[in-house]
Amino acid sequence: EVTQIFRSIAGKPAVPLTTGTPSRRLLEINRAGTAALFVESTPSRAARFGVISTADGSVTLINGSAPDFSGDGERLTYVSEADGQWRLMIAPSADPARAAVLRAGTEPLGAPALSPDGDRAAFQIMRQYDWELHVIDSDGTNERRLTTEVQHDRSPRFLTRERLLGVMGEPRHQRSYLYDADSGERTRLFHNNTVRTIAPEYRWAHSPDGNLVLIVADRDGDTISPARGVYLTDLTKTVTPQELRVRLEVALAEEKKLRERGHRTYAPISVAVERTVRMASVARVWAYQHALSAFGSRHISRPGNSRAADYLFETYRSFGYEPEYQAVPTRDSRTANVIATLRGTANPDLVYVVSSHYDSVEDSPGADDNASGTAALLEAARLLAGRPQPATIVFASFTGEESGLIGSREFVRRAVASNLRITGALNNDMIGWANDGRLDNTIRYTNSGIRDIQHAAAIGFSRLITYDARYVRGTDAQAYYDEYGDIVGGIGSYPVLGSPHYHQPHDLIDTIDQDLVTEVAKVTVATVMLLASSPSPIKGLQVDRYENGVAEISWNPSPEPGVVDYLVSWGPPGDLQRDQRRVAGPGATIRAPSGTVISVRAVNEQGLEGWDSARITLGRGN
Structure with missing residues (x-):
């Protein structure tokens, strides 16, 4: 179905401004109402957009992408790419064919934006692995870099001539910042109301004067619920010292409760947990990842996948388990989950699963995604080998996460068919990339009880700093959640994904913090020991x-x-x-x-x- 753009005037029939193929989608109309931007749906052709004169309906087609009007509507900017050259362009809205080049080079450009007066342009540029934000004057001079963060910095937009809004991170979790266009000084724009909870942001809109910003976000950290909040930030107002003090006092009280509750919860088994986790080895964690990285891509279509499965099988067996391959049906390849079981001593019919996927995308060795999670899983299995717990613990190395969660879904399908009583599940995914020296990561959960236990495990038995978000989307945790409901915990970078190496050929082992992976292994062991030793939730209240x-x-x-x-x-x-x-x-x-x-x-x-x-x-x- 082809879509077109029409002009409608009160009392008169709508008049088409575009005709024929391909489909067109309206982007925006400038403030003066004299021109409109649209893009064409041409996936097989170079990017192209159009400028419509609302006065006479004339259309100018331009080879380029990401067009944007200045706030006053007098100018527009866009990106043009041809023969490996990327150009940042600027043109009068009234005569878009008369465009000038602001900068040119081989580095990819994107998301250009003009200041309200059209005298400055901001854009994102990929210098090496990640997007950074730059600003340049409209005559092509005085280019300066605003950001130096290794995480992606994207989508700049001017609030005023001197102030920009930009977002950091991967699209599934972005955080907004304000930037001074001259000094580059950065200010975090949006905060959640707790110390621990992550608040993903999704969309932003600002008032014409730049004083008000609307933000669509999951401020409570719940990304599973379809409900999202819309929050208004007034940049003319400041938080008073007293207001800040009240917030900090509330946060401190909640943190004390979390720590006291965690200490009390673990008290009966704390000695046993401490004896177990202190045996964790950074050297072993590195060795697991080094071996997995040597197989290259572990995508289900590559030889490295089956080699990795054999390595996992032999490694589990070296720990004293009797592992099994669990074949996963696919159309074009042979692949399998690798499963090891530690049978429970008192409640063997109660099952807790610890899992990670070992496959990768086709063109990446997948050090962080997900040799890191696999290494933590192997170390947890090693530490618990010979230390059976009251309930049964299953260690599951899943294949095919990058191919639609096929490994975890097959595991869960078989579990349901055999009436396996999975009571809780911990899934670790992408746990090894660190932006700085902080050993921090995010608890991704559906069950708040498991969330609090993982916080307690991190506080009591590791050096890991933990945040949290209710999140399963696009991970193997989704397979558990769909069939068993709120039984899921685990650790992973989502929804705080800042790694520039995500799904890239440069997701290499030398980008991984081995201490971080080891600390996650400790938290995983401490968590599953508590789960497997405690009564499961009661039913029928x-x-x-x-x-x-x-x-x-x-x-x-x-x-x-x-x-x-x-x-x-x-x-x-x-x-x-x-x-x-x-x-x-x-x-x-x-x-x-x-x-x-x-x-x-x-x-x-x-x-x-x-x-x-x-x-x-x-x-x-x-």
Whole structure:
């Protein structure tokens, strides 16, 4: 279906301004209303756009891309590329064919933008591996570089002549910054409300005077929910010292709660966990990645994939496991997951999976994506070999993540078909690239109980600094989530993906921080030890009766051996542990007002509480 652009005047029929093929898509109309930009849908042809004169309907077609009007509408800029030469162009809106070259070179250019008065142009340029932001005057002089960050800096736009907005990172998670066009001074524009939570941003729009910016973002870190927030930032206002102090005090109180809760949770097994994680070896972690990198691309269509699978099989076997290949059906190649199992001593039917994908994209050796996650998985398997836990732990090296999650989906399909009781899953993906000396990474979760345990594991048993986001999109965690629901945790760079090596031939082992990978392995081990040693979440929590502020609640008895009683907690949202009580059986009577949230966890004979609670709110249909 071909789409065209029409002009409509009140009381008159719409008049086509473009005709024929290909399809055209309107981009913007300049502020004066005298000209409009459109692009053509011509995937097999060099990029081309058009300028329409709204006065007479005439169209000028230009070979180029990413056109943009100045704020006053008098000029436009665009990028032209031919024979390996990239040119930044500027032209009068009234006579777009009369274009001048602002700069030319072999380095790729993109996303040009003009200042409101048209006297300056900003653009992104790929100097080596990543996009950087530059500014140049409209006569082609005084070019200066605004950014030096190794992460991608993209999509500049002028708010005023002196101030720009730019975004950093990969499109699935970008963060906005303000830049002084003269000095390059940078200011973070948008913040989340907690110390730990990552807030991905997606779209931006600003007022004509540049004082107001609208931002579409997941400020709560929940990228799974389809709901997103729209936030207004007023650049004429500042946060007062007192307002900042209040925010910091709230954040400090929450951080103390997180740490105290984590210390209490791990207390019964902390000695065993510490003895296990202290055996982690940076040298071994490097050796795993070095071996995987030697196979080149591990895409399912390349020989390196099967060689990597054989290496993983033999490595698991060297740790004392009896690994298995799990064939994954594909149309054009043979590939397999590699699975190793540590059978549980007390609750073997409860299964926790630790996974990473070992394949890569076709044209990359995949050091970070995902030899890094595979190395952490292997080290976790080594550390736990000979140390069985109460529940069963499965170590799963998945193939085909880069080919549509085919390995993880096959694993989950078989698990469901065989009634495998997967109670929790940790999936690590892209954990090794570090922008600086900070050993930090992001917990990607669907289950808040696992999230808090991973924070506690990082704080108590590693040097890792952890943030968090509710995220599964495009990762093997999606396969678990689709079939088993909210059972997922794990660590990975998403949604904070800043690596310029992502899916590139230069995703090499020398870009990986081996200490970072080793610390992730420690956190993974500490997390799965706690999960496998604790009661799983209870089922069937319900309010049997609620009258005059008195609630009678019940739940299904835990079928797990070793459960001795239940911890019932209740309070307002955000303070669920205001009141607590231990009960011996699967029921309790509580006096509480409507709106109170009640949570219940099983407690075992070691004193370990269930790693997640069942929750219900009084007054909502009960």
